[in-house]
Amino acid sequence: MLLPRTLRNAPIARSLRAFSTSTMVLSQRFTLNDPSLLLSTGWINDAAARSGAGRTPFEVQDPATGEVWTRVESMDATDTDAAIQAATDAFPAYAALPARTRARLLLEFDRLVRENKEDLATLVVMEAGKTLAEARAEVDYAATYSWIMAGEAERIQGEVLKANENPSLRFFTIKQPIGPVGLLCPWNFPVAIALRKIATALAAGCTVVIKPSPETPTTALALALLAQRAGFPKGVVNVVTVSSETTPEVGQKMCEDKRLKKISFTGSTNVGKLLAAQSASSLKKLTLELGGNGSFIVFEDADLEQAADALVANKFRNAGQVCTCANRIFVQASVIDRFAELVKTRIAKLNTGHGLDSGVTTGALTTERSAERVVGLVADALENGGTLHTGGKRVGTGFLFEPTLITGASRDARVYKEEIFGPICSLYAFESEEEVVALANATDMGLTNYVFSQNIGRAWRCYEKLESGTVAINTAIANAAESPFGGIKESGSGKEGGLGYGVDEFLIVKSAAMTV
Numbered sequence: 001m002l003l004p005r006t007l008r009n010a011p012i013a014r015s016l017r018a019f020s021t022s023t024m025v026l027s028q029r030f031t032l033n034d035p036s037l038l039l040s041t042g043w044i045n046d047a048a049a050r051s052g053a054g055r056t057p058f059e060v061q062d063p064a065t066g067e068v069w070t071r072v073e074s075m076d077a078t079d080t081d082a083a084i085q086a087a088t089d090a091f092p093a094y095a096a097l098p099a100r101t102r103a104r105l106l107l108e109f110d111r112l113v114r115e116n117k118e119d120l121a122t123l124v125v126m127e128a129g130k131t132l133a134e135a136r137a138e139v140d141y142a143a144t145y146s147w148i149m150a151g152e153a154e155r156i157q158g159e160v161l162k163a164n165e166n167p168s169l170r171f172f173t174i175k176q177p178i179g180p181v182g183l184l185c186p187w188n189f190p191v192a193i194a195l196r197k198i199a200t201a202l203a204a205g206c207t208v209v210i211k212p213s214p215e216t217p218t219t220a221l222a223l224a225l226l227a228q229r230a231g232f233p234k235g236v237v238n239v240v241t242v243s244s245e246t247t248p249e250v251g252q253k254m255c256e257d258k259r260l261k262k263i264s265f266t267g268s269t270n271v272g273k274l275l276a277a278q279s280a281s282s283l284k285k286l287t288l289e290l291g292g293n294g295s296f297i298v299f300e301d302a303d304l305e306q307a308a309d310a311l312v313a314n315k316f317r318n319a320g321q322v323c324t325c326a327n328r329i330f331v332q333a334s335v336i337d338r339f340a341e342l343v344k345t346r347i348a349k350l351n352t353g354h355g356l357d358s359g360v361t362t363g364a365l366t367t368e369r370s371a372e373r374v375v376g377l378v379a380d381a382l383e384n385g386g387t388l389h390t391g392g393k394r395v396g397t398g399f400l401f402e403p404t405l406i407t408g409a410s411r412d413a414r415v416y417k418e419e420i421f422g423p424i425c426s427l428y429a430f431e432s433e434e435e436v437v438a439l440a441n442a443t444d445m446g447l448t449n450y451v452f453s454q455n456i457g458r459a460w461r462c463y464e465k466l467e468s469g470t471v472a473i474n475t476a477i478a479n480a481a482e483s484p485f486g487g488i489k490e491s492g493s494g495k496e497g498g499l500g501y502g503v504d505e506f507l508i509v510k511s512a513a514m515t516v
């Protein structure tokens, strides 16, 4: 790989520094092929950072058991200031690298992510509670972004325009990296969403300050270390690890600090609104991937077996903690009983447990808070007329919850109105296409909707009329790196991934005029 001379030898020396940092592994449940990937402090200027205030590290729990398995240093607004300065200092030189150099660095980063797939997947299981199969799939999915963004780095181009009413005037545009950026990452896809944001920013020529969730700091740190080993220059990738106590001050600092030119956030709509308010003082550009309350619509002319397979795959993936998970499941009245039976049969084959144990198909909710919330949602659905067909209870000592099927809950139930973010399927009957489109659109959210029908005209009409960033037709898969992903209404603004869309979020367009 042809890198500038200053970049070529740097990774080895810097990696040695990383190895010398102490990590705390408190679990016998797993081993890593490369134990140096597990870091316990934040990451600033290509070195493990120690918080100056000497605070007690925060605990990271294994969601399947509730046990603490590692501790990570809790950083605050002062540490964030240092991380922002590192990204600011590194920006001019990084932004000036040729696009092909950035592409090569990204390809090496991509190779290292794939090479370390097993370790990254193991960390995902331990911090997020997924099954190993889901965690491996997440790393594969993550790497589709590092791969595609390497190509995107080379495709950033401007245009030449002729002024139609003035033949002697020409206009040009160039696209330039927006500057150092803040990436606020969620716990439900700690590798995929982080890498999607990191790779896109790096492709554009931006330097980054990453704030992972308190639940899932170790994978973000491992990604930073791999970025360093790939040869990204010092200060280009920085990570501020936060406890739940320091999260608010660090988020606010990142939004208000004028050195960061953009925030990309994935998380809840409420937090997205708060970050938007905090970013107002610096009029920071925002990409917000927020909550959903998507519909999964099954018409009587659908292939019901296919729809049931898709629903179970969609709804119980990551224990239902996916922003694109179906929330309100509308089934045409003539087939709802049969469909419920098909879903129940499939749920009976699921096995909830620790993600590293064999035979487990459904992992844990990531936090105690989520598990308790899901308990409350089921109780509320039953109080609002719902019938419980299967599931409905917590199991084990951690945050495991049985895959659950409810029918007949009213539209007053919280499972209808709120984003469930847990393993609950709640089915509602509808009569006509017009009715179900109106019901699906009667929400402030607009992320993803699903339509199952063999009638191509009907599927197309729904695609056009449903108010969401994405409509998936006869499939449970709503997203891929090639497709622009992002919500409308209160599900957010801006796009991630896609050809040109995601990277444009990290670029400014500068125009020029010239007389010829």
Ligand SMILES: O=CCCC(=O)O
Pocket: 188, 189, 321, 322, 323, 324, 478, 479, 485
């Ligand atoms: O939670 C949201 C994940 C969305 C996706 O990347 O498919």
